[in-house]
Amino acid sequence: MRGQVVTRGSLVLALAVVLQYAILVRISFRGSHADFMVLLPFGAGYVAGPERGAAFGFVSGLVADLFLPTPFGMSALVGCLVGYLSGMAASGLVRPAWWVPLFGGVGATAISLGLYAMLGYVLGQPAMLDHDLFPALAVALPASFVLALPAVRLVSWALRPAGRTRPSFAEPAR
Amino acid sequence: MLLVLASITIITLDFRGDTSGVIPALRSTAEDAFSPIRSAVDAAVDPVAGFLAGAANAGALERENALLRAENGALRRDAIQVAATRARMAAISALDHLPWAGSLARVDAEVVAANSSNFASTIVIDKGTSQGVAVGMPVVAGAGLVGRVVQAWSTGSTVSLITSTSSQVGVTLGAKGSLALAAGQGRSRSLQVDYVAPGTRLHKGEVLFTSGLQGGTYPPGIPVAFVRSFSASGSSTQENVAAEPEVDLAGLQYVSVIEWEPSP
The missing domain is CATH 2.40.10.340 (Rod shape-determining protein MreC, domain 1)
Structure with missing residues (x-):
């Protein structure tokens, strides 16, 4: 079971890296682009709960940090916080509608980019908050509206319990 | 909490440059592994992008x-x-x-x-x-x-x-x-x-x-x-x-x- 999750999780991360850094970065508007990587912690928290969400968010953040010029560990910190918060929020849902993960993904993207910019501000990069954040939000939020459901479905496939026959993207952790 | 502390520790070490080249080496290895994939995607996407350009x-x-x-x-x-x-x-x-x-x-x-x-x-x-x-x-x-x-x-x-x-x-x-x-x-x-x-x-x-x-x-x-x-x-x-x-x-x-x- 654990091996299966690790294998599937690794596959999902590899696919996400290719999607993000080979395709999505090419589709930019005024230098900003969609961010699929920030949707993975949200998906993990949503389908697997706060603790596994934080763990998957941490790992996916570390992987993202390998390809980013910003200080190593920033994405990991944001990922584990967003994964945990998403899991906490989802655990309060009894019977969510199909659009809940969609809007949740958009909200998680906003929180992730905001946290990231604030961390940059703390680390001596004020332009990340003053200048880069709003253009990034303007492009990444609409894109997350499209990418949230695929991200949740992918993470659900990677982290689903043994014996479950189909992804439970509409079913949050309880 | 442990993961948050681990993240903050990693950020601090990288920010201070105390990683003895481990993080740059990891990043270089990741980029080396990823470069052929990026090239393949570029080769596949470039003609489409060019076509869409008009x-x-x-x-x-x-x-x-x-x-x-x-x-x-x-x-x-x-x-x-x-x-x-x-x-x-x-x-x-x-x-x-x-x-x-x-x-x-x-x-x-x-x-x-x-x-x-x-x-x-x-x-x-x-x-x-x-x-x-x-x-x-x-x-x-x-x-x-x-x-x-x-x-x-x-x-x-x-x-x-x-x-x-x-x-x-x-x-x-x-x-x-x-x-x-x-x-x-x-x-x-x-x-x-x-x-x-x-x-x-x-x-x-x-x-x-x-x-x-x-x-x-x-x-x-x-x-x-x-x-x-x-x-x-x-x-x-x-x-x-x-x-x-x-x-x-x-x-x-x-x-x-x-x-x-x-x-x-």
């Missing part, structure tokens, strides 16, 4: 256009340098222990990706350590300075642009060659030129060149930016100078890495 032969025209722009930029850079160098040659010749950018070897490279993060001004080029590129080397395009290499792996490198908020370039300006510092203010924003004394004679369009100082980060003589505006209030201790990069950093396709490493 014309059947858009790919060839884009390439030809980029080469012509690079050539035009190189000619423009030469013209700028000739005009400025006549006045400065005597002083530069006297400083023969300083390398002049025009005489240094270069590695030509193609830009394969831009801005991997929404919060950084970087490009990725297709030449790396196996072609002689090393961290710290300056990168130029047609008309002037682009930035410097901040990460290099065997088949590629990441270049931090001069508009990056972490970028500070020592420059000379004015008829007297006054020293100043051109600081990046973020993507698609003007550079802020600091330490320009009030009353310094400036004019719009004046070209700023690398000074070769600022800790020896760049060799002297590379055009960096041109003055877009300047002003000084009565109580100000320096002129407020804004400068635009000589190079169109948003449309980079080909660049040259100058084989010059900063002094330790």
